[in-house]
Amino acid sequence: MEIQSVGEAFIRPGQVLADRTALAAAARWTQAVSEADGVCVLHLSPGVDPCEVTTELREQGLRASPNHVLRGQPLWFGGPASRPFPAPPVGFKPGRSRSGVVVGLLDTGVAKHPWWSGTDWYARLGPDEADASEGSQAGHGTFIAGVLARRAPGAALRVHRVLDGDGIGDEAAIVRTLYRMRDNPPQVLNLSFGGHTFDDRPPPLLADAIGALTETVTVACAGNTASDRPFWPAALPYVVGVGAVDSCRQDRAPYSGHGTWVDACAQGDWLTSSYLDAGEFGGYAAWSGTSFATPLVAGAIADAAREEPAREWIRRVLDSDETRQIPDLGVLFAASL
Structure with missing residues (x-):
């Protein structure tokens, strides 16, 4: 599907998202409407901005x-995502204990891997939740799933594929997925x-859509923009x-987004995790x-949620005067992999 650049933002050309209250007002510009799961996509007449x-x-x-x-946010060098590097196997055994905590993972999907072989959550995944096998960000979701598995042992993942193999998705698909999560929300969302x-x-x-998940702690990456926008x-x-x-x-990674709107930070450089078993990768x-710093924080919240509500725990951590702060990055989560 086509992508249009508007400044440093990207949009689907000829499309506007709205709820039903806007349909009459937008009728004079609208050629067609597709409605599903709480969001209307207005397909505009040719030439309408x-x-x-x-x-x-x-x-x-x-x-x-x-x-x-x-877009997913592995490290970028002014073009397609930098490639991941092959790594030796990591000796992680998830064990059989279950924490009862559910982490939602919206990403490229999750591929088969020994770390979650035999788990209930992976057995429930269908073909639509499998990780992309091709593209610059194929394996992105599988990598993040591994960080979550190691950081929050026993947590179950609820996987939704909203990004393609190049790590690209649009707001409409993501809003619709979030809408479908309302009846059974996870404690943490990555x-x-x-x-x-x-x-x-x-x-x-x-x-x-995110605000409607009132009992869920949503954790999102600050982007690899090297700016405070x-x-x-x-x-x-x-x-x-x-x-x-x-x-x-100790210091902000040079590529990381930063500013007063950033709440927390974790290591983003050279993390090792699960990946696709293909080509030079085993x-x-x-x-x-920042894509991979995010599950370090989300996983810490999910691990703490075994003992107390996730929203209460993260509120206390972020508001504490005793936690270490990094300027323009918020509270430091020091754990690494």
Whole structure:
């Protein structure tokens, strides 16, 4: 599907997201509407600018947004994601104990791996949740699943594939997935993707969908932008935005997003985790990025949730005067892999 660049934001050309209250007001620009799972995608007539339509609808007090494109955040070097590097096997045995905690993982999917062989949560996955086998970010979700498994032993993963093999997804698909999670929400939700918006304002339908998960702690990456420009959904006030520190866990990794909207940070450089068993890889890789700092924080929250509600625990940690802070990155989670 086509992608249009608007400044440093990316959108699906000719598409606007809205709820049903905006349909009548947008009718004169709209060629077709597709509605599912709480969100309407307005397919605009040729030549109509989705950013201009969004602005006019918002001036009328309606909730609307271009269909922003969001991307996974492994380390970028001005182009496609840097490749992961093969790593030797890691001697991790998940054990048989279950914590009762569920972590939602929206990403590229999860591939078969010895670390979760025989687990109930992996046995429930269907073919639509399998990790992409090709693309610059194939294995992204599998890598993150391994970080979560090691950081929160016994937690079950609930996997939804919302990104393709190049780590690309759009706001409409993600909002619809979040909408379907409302009836049975996880305690923790890991979102290792994001993007800028065309006007640097929060995307309202994505914000609504995350905000509706009132008992879930949502953790999202701050992006590999090396800037303080808000990166969504991490910059939402009720999301734990996670930046990356270097391998010494002393300073901000040079690529990490940063600013007052970042709540926490963890090591993002040279983490080793599960990966695809293909080509030069034997199921393990080393990779860098705020994508992978995020599950270190999400996993810590999930591990703590065995003993107390996740929202209470993370609120206390973030508000404590005793936790170490990194300027413009928030509370440091010092654990590594």
